[in-house]
Amino acid sequence: MSLLEINNLNKKFGGLTVTKDFTITVKQGQIFGVIGPNGAGKSSLFNQISGYIKPDSGRIIFNGKEITGLPPYILCKEGIGRTFQIVKPFGSKTVLYNVAVGAFARTSSRTEALKRAKQVVEQVGLGTRMDVLAKNLTIVDRKRLELAKALATQPKLLLLDEILAGLTPSEVDEAVELIRSIRDSGVTIVMIEHVMRAVMALCEHVVVINYGEKIAEGTPEEVTKNPDVISAYLGDEHAS
Numbered sequence: 616m617s618l619l620e621i622n623n624l625n626k627k628f629g630g631l632t633v634t635k636d637f638t639i640t641v642k643q644g645q646i647f648g649v650i651g652p653n654g655a656g657k658s659s660l661f662n663q664i665s666g667y668i669k670p671d672s673g674r675i676i677f678n679g680k681e682i683t684g685l686p687p688y689i690l691c692k693e694g695i696g697r698t699f700q701i702v703k704p705f706g707s708k709t710v711l712y713n714v715a716v717g718a719f720a721r722t723s724s725r726t727e728a729l730k731r732a733k734q735v736v737e738q739v740g741l742g743t744r745m746d747v748l749a750k751n752l753t754i755v756d757r758k759r760l761e762l763a764k765a766l767a768t769q770p771k772l773l774l775l776d777e778i779l780a781g782l783t784p785s786e787v788d789e790a791v792e793l794i795r796s797i798r799d800s801g802v803t804i805v806m807i808e809h810v811m812r813a814v815m816a817l818c819e820h821v822v823v824i825n826y827g828e829k830i831a832e833g834t835p836e837e838v839t840k841n842p843d844v845i846s847a848y849l850g851d852e853h854a855s
């Protein structure tokens with residue numbers, strides 16, 4: 616069953632086309648990868664799915680309902696959670712406080728929100744740092760916090776925007792396991808990622824974007840062998 620369908624989506628910023636006649640289907644329970652060069656329009660796609668920018672034309676269907684152009688707070692309630700490439704926690708507030716803000720999307724009870732926030736903080740491995748101020752976290756822990764904030768909203772669909780950027784190889788391995796466990800708990804995941812090792816390990820399906828257009832899609836093995844993908848994005852070191 617499909618959870619997210621994007622049909623013929625188009626978006627321009629002035630003369631710059633960031634999304635061109637873009638169509639994909641994300642199935643329930645999938646880990647779906649979005650790859651492509653810098654500036655290809657990947658984050659702009661996430662911004663349209665999560666309501667931060669309105670498409671010029673096309674349709675986005677989520678969970679059987681048309682959601683095109685709806686604002687982020689409605690889409691959050693519908694079950695779309697996201698992380699941002701540039702993380703902006705409330706720096707002078709604790710980890711738990713930051714995550715509880717997300718939990719208030721589902722409850723107005725402070726006790727409930729804190730309970731949910733604690734669960735999610737444990738889930739992402741920040742259990743021992745609940746009371747640390749966000750500004751004092753390391754890079755990897757800031758990424759964990761970003762993930763926890765999104766999870767606290769109890770999404771059906773989680774959009775991850777380069778969550779692995781800046782992590783060491785062993786931190787990437789840990790994050791891969793965490794992302795897999797989140798999916799196994801019932802959350803469908805769409806991830807923008809440049810760390811190809813993680814894409815290969817996690818994604819069942821990958822779409823490749825170049826200049827706002829889909830240039831290939833398929834399994835990670837299929838797309839990484841595609842000559843158009845190699846010349847537009849991967850370079851020759853990935854060709855085998």
Ligand SMILES: Nc1ncnc2c1ncn2[C@@H]1O[C@H](COP(=O)(O)OP(=O)(O)OP(=O)(O)O)[C@@H](O)[C@H]1O
Pocket residue numbers: 628631633651652653654655656657658659660700
């Ligand atoms: N709100 C905006 N107004 C004008 N131009 C924008 C806006 N948002 C993004 N752009 C431009 O649209 C293009 C696509 O940007 P986008 O961030 O979607 O690419 P990306 O594939 O996510 O790239 P990266 O991998 O570098 O994050 C870029 O040239 C960017 O400068």
